[in-house]
Amino acid sequence: xxxxxxxxxxxxxPNKFSLEHLQAGEMIVNMGPxxxxxxxxxxxxxxxxGEIVQEVAPHIGYLHRCFEKHAESMAYNQTIPYVDRxxxxxxxxxxxxxxxxxxxxxxxxDQIPKRVEYIRVxxxxxxxxxxxxxxxxxxxxxxxxFTPFLxxxxxxxxxxxxxxxxxxxxxxxxxxxxxxxxxxxxIGFEERCREFIHYLQPKLDELDTILLTNKIFIDRTANVGxxxxxxxxxxxxxxxxxxxxxxxxxxxxxxxxxxYPELEFEVPIGEGMMGSTGDCWDRNYVRALECxxxxxxxxxxxxxxxxxxxxxxxxxxxxxxPKKLRMTGTQELYFRGETPRGELGYFFRTTxxxxxxxxxxxxxxxxxxxxVLPEISRGCxxxxxxxxxxxxxxxxxxxxx
Numbered sequence: 001x002x003x004x005x006x007x008x009x010x011x012x013x014p015n016k017f018s019l020e021h022l023q024a025g026e027m028i029v030n031m032g033p034x035x036x037x038x039x040x041x042x043x044x045x046x047x048x049x050g051e052i053v054q055e056v057a058p059h060i061g062y063l064h065r066c067f068e069k070h071a072e073s074m075a076y077n078q079t080i081p082y083v084d085r086x087x088x089x090x091x092x093x094x095x096x097x098x099x100x101x102x103x104x105x106x107x108x109x110d111q112i113p114k115r116v117e118y119i120r121v122x123x124x125x126x127x128x129x130x131x132x133x134x135x136x137x138x139x140x141x142x143x144x145x146f147t148p149f150l151x152x153x154x155x156x157x158x159x160x161x162x163x164x165x166x167x168x169x170x171x172x173x174x175x176x177x178x179x180x181x182x183x184x185x186x187i188g189f190e191e192r193c194r195e196f197i198h199y200l201q202p203k204l205d206e207l208d209t210i211l212l213t214n215k216i217f218i219d220r221t222a223n224v225g226x227x228x229x230x231x232x233x234x235x236x237x238x239x240x241x242x243x244x245x246x247x248x249x250x251x252x253x254x255x256x257x258x259x260y261p262e263l264e265f266e267v268p269i270g271e272g273m274m275g276s277t278g279d280c281w282d283r284n285y286v287r288a289l290e291c292x293x294x295x296x297x298x299x300x301x302x303x304x305x306x307x308x309x310x311x312x313x314x315x316x317x318x319x320x321x322p323k324k325l326r327m328t329g330t331q332e333l334y335f336r337g338e339t340p341r342g343e344l345g346y347f348f349r350t351t352x353x354x355x356x357x358x359x360x361x362x363x364x365x366x367x368x369x370x371x372v373l374p375e376i377s378r379g380c381x382x383x384x385x386x387x388x389x390x391x392x393x394x395x396x397x398x399x400x401x
Contacts, residue, residue: 016057017047025049029382033062037142037386040396042370046385053385056377058370063396071360076102076325077178079360084172086362086398089134092127092163093339094398095176096120100257101335101346102178105327111320115309116180117259119317122193122301123166123175125294129200130159131340132287135393139284140211142390143220148211155203158196165189179321190306197295197302204292212281212288221284222275225376225388229278235372238365239342240286241392244270245278251338263300265293280391287340287393325355334363341365341393364398 017028029046032038041062047055070082083098084091103109137152160170165186167175175182211217227237229245242249250267252260268289270282305311327350336345342365349359369392377388 016045039394042396048382051381053377053380053382056374058373060399064400065397067362067401068360072357075355081174086401087339087395088171088397089395090127090131090340091173092124094344096124097337097344098346099176099178104335105331105333105348108179108320116317118301118304118309119181119185120176121259122298125297126159126163128340129291129294130156132291136284136287139390143387162193177321181317184315184317190302194302197298200295207288212285218274218281220387221280223279224384225280225391226276227278227376231375236368237372240283241369244283244286246270251336251343257337263297265296280387283391326353362401364401366394366399370394370399
């Protein structure tokens with residue numbers, strides 16, 4: 001390759017590692033951005049010595065959503081469709097956090113009807129299961145197991161249809177609004193949803209049998225990509241990445257937002273059952289257990305929605321929605337919530353009498369969790385690098401924002 005050609009390549013897409021600094025026997029391998037195991041448009045620049053990974057550098061920015069500039073040029077309620085497009089696999093969760101943050105700025109948190117709160121938790125927990133099913137299913141394909149992917153996508157489709165029934169959309173919902181909801185649940189939704197969770201519980205047992213306790217799966221994931229707890233904390237990891245390393249930290253419990261303090265559920269953690277605490281197996285095990293806990297939460301929400309807070313003819317899900325979202329005074333607020341990937345937070349800086357934030361920043365858990373990849377990949381095999389990337393469960397829409 002000529003010097004001119006090499007300089008052009010470096011200008012068009014800068015590399016972190018230089019050819020001149022490679023040791024004897026080392027080479028630079030690019031994985032992605034089209035490689036399916038990168039779970040989106042992510043480029044990994046890998047320095048290898050044979051089959052051993054020496055260094056990894058993630059290159060991001062291929063799926064930039066321009067979210068923060070959109071948020072700073074639109075009213076708070078107009079931004080919700082753009083919130084959906086960050087973590088497009090868990091749009092309900094993202095909407096929930098955004099709307100709770102804006103409601104806190106407006107000081108209307110106490111005005112939200114209880115039925116609205118329980119519906120919000122119901123749909124976000126359904127979306128959490130759907131997200132984890134896709135994470136575990138695509139992870140199984142990454143390491144060579146095809147049947148679990150088909151089974152999980154089959155069951156995820158039931159959730160997609162329920163959410164489409166409620167909101168009119170399969171992935172980007174715009175269902176949770178500031179102060180309320182787009183619409184009440186359709187008549188018969190609660191009964192159909194209860195049928196689904198009864199159907200799902202034995203399917204989760206099947207998942208344990210066919211995948212999590214499968215010897216080949218254990219061999220490919222146990223003691224691979226071990227994330228020590230102190231490293232996870234120092235890098236700011238959250239969600240299953242952090243809990244997989246043994247820390248029982250869940251914002252639904254820690255911050256106790258919405259109606260989560262009224263619901264009973266456990267916070268699963270990795271315990272090193274098949275290998276070392278914090279390995280790839282533990283992270284997937286935590287996600288599988290979280291699906292079981294979400295089923296418990298959904299069941300309790302259905303009890304409330306068909307009992308104490310059942311539908312009434314005069315119920316208006318938009319009753320608390322403000323007509324104008326103008327802020328009073330200059331405020332700063334950081335609000336966070338627990339999405340399937342971890343701590344999603346929004347920082348707002350408002351100006352007096354404005355319905356558009358002066359500054360808005362999104363703290364995306366996928367971005368922070370991805371940053372620890374070089375630490376847990378150093379010294380692994382190239383094939384194990386694919387297993388490690390899949391276990392992080394990133395969504396590039398919120399990595400790039």
